Amino acid sequence: MAHTRKTAGSKKNYTQAQAPLCVKDLTVAYHRKPVLWDIDLTLPEGQLIAVVGPNGAGKSTFIKSVLGLVPRASGAISIYGKSYESQRHLVGYVPQRESVDWDFPVNALDVVAMGLYRQIGWFRPVNKNHRKKALDSLEKVGMANYAYRQISQLSGGQQQRVFLARALAQDARLYFMDEPFAGVDAATERAIISLLKELKSVGKTCVVVHHDLQTVPTYFDHVVLLNMRLVDAGPVETVFNEENLKKTYGGRLTLLTHALNEYAKTPQFPSNTD
Amino acid sequence: MEWTFIDTWIVLVGALSAAACALLGNYLVLRRMSMMGDAISHAVLPGLAIAFLITGSRDSLPMLVGAIIVGVVTTFMIQGIDRLSGLDRGASMGVVFTTLFAIGLILIRQAADHVDLDPSCVLYGAIELTPLDTVELFGQEIPQAAITSGLMLMVNLAFVIVFFKELKITSFDPALATTMGFNANVLHYILMTLVAATTIAAFESVGSILVIAMLIVPGAAAHLMTDRLGWMLIISVVFSVLSAFLGHLSAITIPTWFGFQDTSTAGMMALIAGLLFVVVFLFSPRYGVFSRMVNQFLLGLRIVGDDILGFLYRYHELAPANAAPVPVPEIQNALQTDIPVKVMIWNLRRTGLILRQNGGYTLTPSGKKAGKGLIRSHRLWESYLCNVMGYCNTDVHRHAHQFEHFTDTKLQEELSQVTGNPDYDPHNRKIPM
Numbered sequence: 001m002a003h004t005r006k007t008a009g010s011k012k013n014y015t016q017a018q019a020p021l022c023v024k025d026l027t028v029a030y031h032r033k034p035v036l037w038d039i040d041l042t043l044p045e046g047q048l049i050a051v052v053g054p055n056g057a058g059k060s061t062f063i064k065s066v067l068g069l070v071p072r073a074s075g076a077i078s079i080y081g082k083s084y085e086s087q088r089h090l091v092g093y094v095p096q097r098e099s100v101d102w103d104f105p106v107n108a109l110d111v112v113a114m115g116l117y118r119q120i121g122w123f124r125p126v127n128k129n130h131r132k133k134a135l136d137s138l139e140k141v142g143m144a145n146y147a148y149r150q151i152s153q154l155s156g157g158q159q160q161r162v163f164l165a166r167a168l169a170q171d172a173r174l175y176f177m178d179e180p181f182a183g184v185d186a187a188t189e190r191a192i193i194s195l196l197k198e199l200k201s202v203g204k205t206c207v208v209v210h211h212d213l214q215t216v217p218t219y220f221d222h223v224v225l226l227n228m229r230l231v232d233a234g235p236v237e238t239v240f241n242e243e244n245l246k247k248t249y250g251g252r253l254t255l256l257t258h259a260l261n262e263y264a265k266t267p268q269f270p271s272n273t274d
Numbered sequence: 275m276e277w278t279f280i281d282t283w284i285v286l287v288g289a290l291s292a293a294a295c296a297l298l299g300n301y302l303v304l305r306r307m308s309m310m311g312d313a314i315s316h317a318v319l320p321g322l323a324i325a326f327l328i329t330g331s332r333d334s335l336p337m338l339v340g341a342i343i344v345g346v347v348t349t350f351m352i353q354g355i356d357r358l359s360g361l362d363r364g365a366s367m368g369v370v371f372t373t374l375f376a377i378g379l380i381l382i383r384q385a386a387d388h389v390d391l392d393p394s395c396v397l398y399g400a401i402e403l404t405p406l407d408t409v410e411l412f413g414q415e416i417p418q419a420a421i422t423s424g425l426m427l428m429v430n431l432a433f434v435i436v437f438f439k440e441l442k443i444t445s446f447d448p449a450l451a452t453t454m455g456f457n458a459n460v461l462h463y464i465l466m467t468l469v470a471a472t473t474i475a476a477f478e479s480v481g482s483i484l485v486i487a488m489l490i491v492p493g494a495a496a497h498l499m500t501d502r503l504g505w506m507l508i509i510s511v512v513f514s515v516l517s518a519f520l521g522h523l524s525a526i527t528i529p530t531w532f533g534f535q536d537t538s539t540a541g542m543m544a545l546i547a548g549l550l551f552v553v554v555f556l557f558s559p560r561y562g563v564f565s566r567m568v569n570q571f572l573l574g575l576r577i578v579g580d581d582i583l584g585f586l587y588r589y590h591e592l593a594p595a596n597a598a599p600v601p602v603p604e605i606q607n608a609l610q611t612d613i614p615v616k617v618m619i620w621n622l623r624r625t626g627l628i629l630r631q632n633g634g635y636t637l638t639p640s641g642k643k644a645g646k647g648l649i650r651s652h653r654l655w656e657s658y659l660c661n662v663m664g665y666c667n668t669d670v671h672r673h674a675h676q677f678e679h680f681t682d683t684k685l686q687e688e689l690s691q692v693t694g695n696p697d698y699d700p701h702n703r704k705i706p707m
Contacts, residue, residue, distance in 0.1 A: 031358075067449075068452070068453070069453065088453070088454065088455055093449070093450055093453045095450055101306065104304060104503075105304070105500060105502055105505075106442070106501075106503060110442070114442070117440075117456065118454040118455055118456075123437075123439075123440075125439060
């Protein structure tokens with residue numbers, strides 16, 4: 001079924017080679033339960049891109065499989081025309097806030113400095129210059145005053161901003177952010193969105209897993225509608241319409257999802273969900 | 275009590291082993307897998323037994339290799355069961371290590387006729403005997419165990435220093451670390467290999483009980499004492515060395531007070547570590563249970579002190595200029611507390627904020643200033659809650675009464691600005707400047 005889609009002409013192939021992210025026939029499964037099926041996707045450069053879909057649609061899994069954090073059952077991924085491994089330096093990642101232990105004995109500055117680790121390289125310690133850079137990044141998200149706070153003493157919104165500062169420190173061209181707006185206060189939401197706009201203005205590409213459908217048209221340029229399969233992807237004004245949303249959040253595809261979930265329950269082993 | 279060079283060696287061997295364990299233990303605690311130390315230290319038993327059965331000797335090297343192999347296999351098995359079964363991680367560990375430990379016991383029993391590999395020795399160790407088994411090094415008689423555990427400590431120290439940054443990021447955020455090319459799994463397995471090796475190096479001399487204790491307790495205690503990873507490593511080492519020294523000291527002294535022989539040093543070292551942990555748990559400056567109680571208590575007293583100043587200020591505000599000073603029972607009655615009022619009256623008098631006059635108390639000029647600040651905060655908060663937030667119907671007084679204790683002059687300024695610099699509060703009382 002996947003092969004029928006490989007009908008791209010030579011011109012499209014050229015643009016795909018330049019694209020920040022090009023995904024071909026991506027399928028991901030946890031045990032027997034398929035999470036993503038047959039995704040074909042090319043994302044444009046220099047835009048703010050929302051990834052939307054219902055719970056369990058595989059949004060986080062999509063990002064994680066692109067970054068090589070979960071194994072792919074099949075498919076190929078290229079970042080600016082090359083493999084992820086050779087383009088690591090161009091990619092920044094903001095994981096979900098709940099994915100880390102905030103009682104860890106580090107302060108905000110330490111966390112932001114982690115964004116520089118790849119650049120610093122193996123074995124070499126963090127030096128004064130790196131700390132200065134990290135502090136600059138904290139400054140940009142308005143958190144410089146909290147640099148030496150242990151991270152558990154920060155509010156949820158402040159923690160999210162520390163994560164964003166860390167991404168800034170990574171100085172990537174393509175960012176993947178997993179629900180940066182989840183559970184943050186209004187001030188942080190504004191701070192995040194102005195940061196995203198700033199990143200866009202200097203030509204960066206941001207792929208953001210997003211939950212709030214209401215704000216998609218105001219915050220983003222491009223949208224990826226996902227529900228195990230790719231429903232549609234494209235500029236917000238052409239793709240983000242009622243019909244597509246129905247397809248993503250209800251109707252036939254949900255039936256399919258439901259059926260697949262039931263199918264996945266049949267084996268003896270309980271399986272992890274997304 | 276008589277302290278000989280043998281005691282010094284015992285403490286040294288204990289301290290070196292304990293410090294080697296404690297360094298790695300920090301990362302087990304931080305990765306929320308403290309029981310991994312327990313699991314590995316039990317699971318390596320069949321590795322020891324198989325190594326022995328194959329080589330027929332008790333040489334350290336084959337033992338070490340056997341243990342490391344089984345240690346790594348254990349880690350893989352736990353990881354595999356954890357991921358594929360969906361069981362709780364603790365359950366996966368329990369299943370794997372008890373099974374492997376049982377295999378080890380059976381193997382040792384089978385070989386026991388012609389072996390001096392003693393299961394109980396594995397559990398309790400024989401630290402008291404380590405100074406007797408010496409080798410010559412630089413013309414000195416040095417216990418074998420001191421060299422082994424010393425080397426292990428060096429290796430672990432080098433590991434946590436060289437990989438400080440890598441261990442930090444893979445422990446804190448393995449996903450990000452992996453996307454950056456610091457493979458979290460690789461580091462995990464290196465760490466587990468070292469845990470297995472350390473366990474073996476420490477095993478024979480100090481026994482598995484002390485190994486498990488030192489893998490978990492110093493790290494846990496250090497985590498309660500500091501918010502910085504570097505300090506946590508240092509504190510855990512100090513803690514483990516202290517446990518070793520105090521442990522041996524108590525093992526040879528305390529039982530004799532009661533007319534007994536000295537007791538197991540390894541057991542005592544682990545016990546002391548546990549007791550030291552309790553001390554940290556209660557008294558550590560920020561997270562200690564007792565410290566938090568003390569902080570709460572002091573905060574309570576401070577609030578009573580503030581309330582006395584506020585009360586006296588309000589009294590002077592309403593009463594005629596020549597009104598009599600307020601007697602203590604009246605203050606106690608107004609604040610609805612007894613002893614705290616007495617304590618704080620003593621303290622306010624000591625700091626020169628209130629003055630005793632004819633059986634009662636009045637504010638000194640500096641006390642008046644402090645009281646005025648509190649009342650100003652209180653009434654500004656009332657104005658803010660009522661006029662800006664629109665909560666006039668609720669009990670603004672009660673909320674203002676809580677906020678006033680945590681309002682500095684800067685916040686006062688801001689409040690005054692957003693409320694439009696009012697002269698009177700919602701109850702028509704003057705807001706003092």
